[in-house]
Amino acid sequence: MNNHTTNKMQDVKTKKSTIIGLCLIFLGCMIYLFFGLGVEGQATFRLSRPTDPFALPNLILPAHSFIGASALLIAFFGGRIIIKAPKKYTIFIALSFFLAIAAFLVWATAGKSFSLTGMLQATLVRAVPIALAAMAGIMCERVAVINIGIEGMLLAGAFAGAVFGSIFGNLIGLILAILVGGFFGFILAALVVTFRVDQIIAGVAINIFVLGITSFLTSHLLKSNPELNDAPIFKSIKIPFFSEIPVLGPVLFKQNIFVYFAIFIVIVSTFYLFKTAYGLRARAVGEHPKAAETLGISVIKTRFYHVIMGGMIAGFGGAWFTLGSVGRFDEGMTGGRGFIGLAAMIFGRWHPIGALFAALIFGFADSLQQKLAILRTPIPSEFLAMAPYLVTIIVVAGIVGNAKPPQAIGQAYVKEN
Amino acid sequence: MKLKLNAISKSFGPVKANSNINLTVDNGEILGLLGENGAGKTTLMNILTGLYKPDSGTILIDNQLKEFQNPREANKSGVGMVHQHFMLVPVFSVTENIILGTEPTTRFNKIDLKTATDKVVKISSEYKLDVDPNALIEKLPVGIQQRVEIIKILLRNAEILIFDEPTAVLTPQEVTEFFEIIKSLKKTGKAIIFITHKLHEVLEICDRINVLRRGKIVGEAFPTKTNNKKLAELMVGRTVKLRTSRRKMEKGKELLKVNNLSILSDKKEPILTNIDLVLHQNEILGIAGVQGNGQTEFIEALTGLRKASTGKIVYFGKECINITPRKIHALGIRHIPEDRQKQGLIGDFSLIENIILNTYYEKDFSNNLKLNWLNAKKEARRIINQYDVRTNSEDISANKLSGGNQQKLLIGREMSRSINLLIASQPTRGVDVGSIEYIHSQIIKARNKGIGVILNSTELEEIIALSDRIIVFYEGKIIAEFPSNSDPKIIGLAMAGVK
Numbered sequence: 001m002n003n004h005t006t007n008k009m010q011d012v013k014t015k016k017s018t019i020i021g022l023c024l025i026f027l028g029c030m031i032y033l034f035f036g037l038g039v040e041g042q043a044t045f046r047l048s049r050p051t052d053p054f055a056l057p058n059l060i061l062p063a064h065s066f067i068g069a070s071a072l073l074i075a076f077f078g079g080r081i082i083i084k085a086p087k088k089y090t091i092f093i094a095l096s097f098f099l100a101i102a103a104f105l106v107w108a109t110a111g112k113s114f115s116l117t118g119m120l121q122a123t124l125v126r127a128v129p130i131a132l133a134a135m136a137g138i139m140c141e142r143v144a145v146i147n148i149g150i151e152g153m154l155l156a157g158a159f160a161g162a163v164f165g166s167i168f169g170n171l172i173g174l175i176l177a178i179l180v181g182g183f184f185g186f187i188l189a190a191l192v193v194t195f196r197v198d199q200i201i202a203g204v205a206i207n208i209f210v211l212g213i214t215s216f217l218t219s220h221l222l223k224s225n226p227e228l229n230d231a232p233i234f235k236s237i238k239i240p241f242f243s244e245i246p247v248l249g250p251v252l253f254k255q256n257i258f259v260y261f262a263i264f265i266v267i268v269s270t271f272y273l274f275k276t277a278y279g280l281r282a283r284a285v286g287e288h289p290k291a292a293e294t295l296g297i298s299v300i301k302t303r304f305y306h307v308i309m310g311g312m313i314a315g316f317g318g319a320w321f322t323l324g325s326v327g328r329f330d331e332g333m334t335g336g337r338g339f340i341g342l343a344a345m346i347f348g349r350w351h352p353i354g355a356l357f358a359a360l361i362f363g364f365a366d367s368l369q370q371k372l373a374i375l376r377t378p379i380p381s382e383f384l385a386m387a388p389y390l391v392t393i394i395v396v397a398g399i400v401g402n403a404k405p406p407q408a409i410g411q412a413y414v415k416e417n
Numbered sequence: 418m419k420l421k422l423n424a425i426s427k428s429f430g431p432v433k434a435n436s437n438i439n440l441t442v443d444n445g446e447i448l449g450l451l452g453e454n455g456a457g458k459t460t461l462m463n464i465l466t467g468l469y470k471p472d473s474g475t476i477l478i479d480n481q482l483k484e485f486q487n488p489r490e491a492n493k494s495g496v497g498m499v500h501q502h503f504m505l506v507p508v509f510s511v512t513e514n515i516i517l518g519t520e521p522t523t524r525f526n527k528i529d530l531k532t533a534t535d536k537v538v539k540i541s542s543e544y545k546l547d548v549d550p551n552a553l554i555e556k557l558p559v560g561i562q563q564r565v566e567i568i569k570i571l572l573r574n575a576e577i578l579i580f581d582e583p584t585a586v587l588t589p590q591e592v593t594e595f596f597e598i599i600k601s602l603k604k605t606g607k608a609i610i611f612i613t614h615k616l617h618e619v620l621e622i623c624d625r626i627n628v629l630r631r632g633k634i635v636g637e638a639f640p641t642k643t644n645n646k647k648l649a650e651l652m653v654g655r656t657v658k659l660r661t662s663r664r665k666m667e668k669g670k671e672l673l674k675v676n677n678l679s680i681l682s683d684k685k686e687p688i689l690t691n692i693d694l695v696l697h698q699n700e701i702l703g704i705a706g707v708q709g710n711g712q713t714e715f716i717e718a719l720t721g722l723r724k725a726s727t728g729k730i731v732y733f734g735k736e737c738i739n740i741t742p743r744k745i746h747a748l749g750i751r752h753i754p755e756d757r758q759k760q761g762l763i764g765d766f767s768l769i770e771n772i773i774l775n776t777y778y779e780k781d782f783s784n785n786l787k788l789n790w791l792n793a794k795k796e797a798r799r800i801i802n803q804y805d806v807r808t809n810s811e812d813i814s815a816n817k818l819s820g821g822n823q824q825k826l827l828i829g830r831e832m833s834r835s836i837n838l839l840i841a842s843q844p845t846r847g848v849d850v851g852s853i854e855y856i857h858s859q860i861i862k863a864r865n866k867g868i869g870v871i872l873n874s875t876e877l878e879e880i881i882a883l884s885d886r887i888i889v890f891y892e893g894k895i896i897a898e899f900p901s902n903s904d905p906k907i908i909g910l911a912m913a914g915v916k
Contacts, residue, residue, distance in 0.1 A: 271525075271527075275527050275528060276522070276525065276526040276527055276528060277520035277522050277526050277527075277528050278526055280509075280513060280517060280520060280528060281517065281518065283506075283509075284506050284509070284517050287506045287507070287508060287509070288504065288505070288506045288507075290504060291504035291505060291506055291514075291517075292517070292518070293468075293488065294466070294468070294488050294498070294500070294504045295488065295489070295492075295504075295517050295518035295519075296487060296490075296492060296518050297518050298487075407507070407508075
């Protein structure tokens, strides 16, 4: 009798792996059809600049055979999954995606040359605001407050950074941007924790408010006073010796303080959440607030502190757009990075390190579209600009179903007495 | 005297939850606090543990006046409570749950996990509360989770231990183990308050019993000088029949046949495996088992709320697997869901609206364009009268009724129209003794009229009192079947997975 059910379960599994296998074979064929056919020449990937002390030779790949080989390998993985139905085929799927992207890059670069290091560097830079938005989201959601308002907090940070940076210099500008972010964190906390407003509505209200007020101030204040919108940006800081390492050096050790601080925040918040007593209490508040309250932990205070902290991180991330990048503020310049950050948070399963890697994937998609525009591929630039959002949708649709948020998320805590 | 409560009163709006309560507990004494749901037991204990502030009255511990602003202050004075719904974070380890709020730390506020684990191990061996300090709470059975709760309050040096309905979630075996734990705690000189509405438990374990009714202490009793019946009368305020009389009946023709039914979870893990059963007319089939062993999912499959993966469900000779709840309802199959507030009634709807919730589309109440409120009102009145729902109007919303009256309304709705088969899940959960008596008599009456009843309950007493046949669910399987009037101990063993 028992065999019957086990068989049934195996059926389900086999069916799923067959579908995935077929998809991979299809992907392999498509890659060969679209990219492999008719492509000629070699793709040249520059790994270092000729001026670097330890210059690496360029990576030169024959386009047609590389794409052909990748397509074949992907199809092979598909076949393997169908025939053997291994327990964990995620690794094959990941490898296939990696190959598909590589084949795509080779196709786009065929007959030209392309700086791989430059793209990786851009990946990290573009991942910064997304990662910081995700960290802000994690701080809030770990104490069970949904923060849809991160987009608005980023925008507020960007605006404050530009204006105060122009007046007081970039360091003071950065600090004030963080404080403005924290202020909006406080507003959100007051709305959802104290007054128990619906968390989504409160967040959306912050987004709309910040978008409106910054647009208004831009057209009425900054247009007529351009000197208020011309902040000095943070230059990249070379870390001696490390920055000389080929590929890795320029990617990791020749960046501005935003990149370094983003990585620092990821490490510190991981330690904070999972190793310290305060982190344990914060997570308890997010999972089972009443249990925390019975042990003398104040749910209200904990939520306030963390939402304000999240707001400050978002303010810092917002300053990246102005003080870390272009030095001036434009309306709506955050372009949905706050929302992509929330997707990265979910993709990273509410863990700072996971969210950082997710942010890197989004950053990669972001930098890919930027770099491909330079290569002049036949794909219209509008489609390329879609890349980061497309990746968001695929990732969220594919992953979110499995991820488990903190149990009390979205619920206001009512203290009885 | 360890603990003394003096004239404690507490109101929520117009409702007097506690009025003028005096109570004492001594070291090494187990005080039973007996009362129905809503009698004010939990409110009183929340005052004692610092969650609520009393409107008036004083708390004395070791003859010192105490005023608790929050639970932490109560903890410091040695008051600890094991809540009815455990206050444990499921995704944390045992140690993390126990030390939460009083974590030993090293530099940078880092938790000193080794010291923490050592503390947990020390207490668990000192009081023989066996538990793996590194296990995740969500992976542990409730009996063990309860031990974690006890260790948690012992770590905070609790001298006054409060247990709120501690046996509600335990198997009979776990209850026996739990009583041993309580007795050993008593030996170490702790003062213990044991809150329950189960009469035999207070008689078995307590040294002294206080009975609470409508926010007042209505009597004190000693287990040696009282009995079930006297306690029940004190608790309810009138004479009650504790056991519903049930005459033996010949079973009639077959109503329901379940064949090889299996259900897989969303993660493709088996929830139910190969369930086979038959139900006849004039028969009450009791489903016993500890909560979470597949009973809920089985009932959901029977009522069309959950998709079965394989197998057959045959009602009245017709195969009915995976058909909609409305079609099942149309066959005369009625369902009393286990959670009346989530599934049975809509709290914000009026009693009338709730009465026609599953029949609104029938000719009596609708001409397909608009509802016939006149008929609906008549029907509501009829059910309210017939099923003794205590309310002064049928227009008030359902969440204004007490638990017992909500349940009577629900039972009235399900049983008053043409009915062939009744599926009742936890029909008396959170219902006062008086209403339990009434609900039980209604179920027996239905069975005597030729209806088949499936009774799913985690209260073994209820199953034994009503059922003609008892099956036991364990880990998604039927592991045993018993005739009526079987020994509860043997059924209890089966509930724990012992064949």
